[in-house]
Amino acid sequence: xxxxxxxxxxxxxxxxxxxxxxxxxxxxxxxxxxxxxxxxxxxxxxxxxxxxxxxxxxxxxxxxxxxxxxxxxxxxxxxxxxxxxxxxxxxxxxxxxxxxxxxxxxxxxxxxxxxxxxxxxxxxxxxxxxxxxxxxxxxxxxxxxxxxxxxxxxxxxxxxxxxxxxxxxxxxxxxxxxxxxxxxxxxxxxxxxxxxxxxxxxxxxxxxxxxxxxxxxxxxxxxxxxxxxxxxxxxxxxxxxxxxxxxxxxxxxxxxxxxxxxxxxxxxxxxxxxxxxxxxxxxxxxxxxxxxxxxxxxxxxxxxxxxxxxxxxxxxxxxxxxxxxxxxxxx
Numbered sequence: 001x002x003x004x005x006x007x008x009x010x011x012x013x014x015x016x017x018x019x020x021x022x023x024x025x026x027x028x029x030x031x032x033x034x035x036x037x038x039x040x041x042x043x044x045x046x047x048x049x050x051x052x053x054x055x056x057x058x059x060x061x062x063x064x065x066x067x068x069x070x071x072x073x074x075x076x077x078x079x080x081x082x083x084x085x086x087x088x089x090x091x092x093x094x095x096x097x098x099x100x101x102x103x104x105x106x107x108x109x110x111x112x113x114x115x116x117x118x119x120x121x122x123x124x125x126x127x128x129x130x131x132x133x134x135x136x137x138x139x140x141x142x143x144x145x146x147x148x149x150x151x152x153x154x155x156x157x158x159x160x161x162x163x164x165x166x167x168x169x170x171x172x173x174x175x176x177x178x179x180x181x182x183x184x185x186x187x188x189x190x191x192x193x194x195x196x197x198x199x200x201x202x203x204x205x206x207x208x209x210x211x212x213x214x215x216x217x218x219x220x221x222x223x224x225x226x227x228x229x230x231x232x233x234x235x236x237x238x239x240x241x242x243x244x245x246x247x248x249x250x251x252x253x254x255x256x257x258x259x260x261x262x263x264x265x266x267x268x269x270x271x272x273x274x275x276x277x278x279x280x281x282x283x284x285x286x287x288x289x290x291x292x293x294x295x296x297x298x299x300x301x302x303x304x305x306x307x308x309x310x311x312x313x314x315x316x317x318x319x320x321x322x323x324x325x326x327x328x329x330x331x
Contacts, residue, residue, distance in 0.1 A: 127231030219329030
């Protein structure tokens with residue numbers, strides 16, 4: 001089984017030690033962060049969903065640096081000493097605890113006062129790491145019972161699902177929290193941050209309406225995907241997510257799971273097996289070939305690349321909606 005590498009916290013210990021002096025010296029010490037030489041608020045985002053919020057809400061008042069560059073699988077990120085040092089110099093850090101252990105460890109060492117964990121800005125739920133049916137709260141209870149059986153846990157708490165940004169409603173809750181954090185860090189521009197936050201929340205509300213309307217009447221409610229990242233989205237819009245390999249898109253499914261998915265596909269009139277842009281499509285294509293199904297992309301939006309069907313969060317989510325409507329037989 002080819003499991004994605006999680007970087008153990010000890011792996012960054014040496015690098016952290018190299019940067020510890022600069023981290024201590026540069027960590028924010030006041031409620032109003034000191035701006036960098038650019039005159040803008042220096043914001044470090046852990047990966048794309050945090051970067052998007054910082055850029056949309058911060059506008060021209062922020063300079064945003066992202067630890068996870070385009071095309072890099074976020075879970076596999078290895079931090080260099082220079083990146084760890086830069087963390088300590090940030091005015092604001094935006095991250096999602098549990099997605100990237102190496103980042104979590106470095107941020108804890110950085111000690112920047114204005115550090116925002118998106119997981120604390122909304123309610124995380126237990127969709128679990130294992131494979132199997134995702135039937136709303138029933139699926140959550142099963143997930144809690146079975147958590148830890150297959151794949152790896154990268155939730156902020158044991159058994160929790162960190163993919164909150166794939167639910168526009170939860171993402172809007174996070175946006176409000178990020179806006180408040182930027183207002184606190186840079187009170188001189190609080191009115192602009194508030195205005196930008198309101199505008200983004202409005203866009204996310206419109207996106208939520210698009211999903212709700214587009215997925216209300218469909219021939220089937222079940223979709224199969226390599227990466228079980230869409231638990232929140234499925235629950236929000238009354239769908240059922242079936243992950244081939246659970247939380248880890250690059251592990252190999254068991255023969256029993258393949259047989260189960262074949263049965264589910266037939267019973268629930270599934271038409272499509274989804275894969276994603278940053279992981280191999282081999283398993284999805286094999287399953288689709290065995291069951292006579294189509295394949296398509298459902299993007300978990302952990303990064304934007306030239307393969308992404310859209311230039312930003314809203315556009316890629318709209319592409320996801322179009323793919324789901326086609327696969328589920330929207331009427």
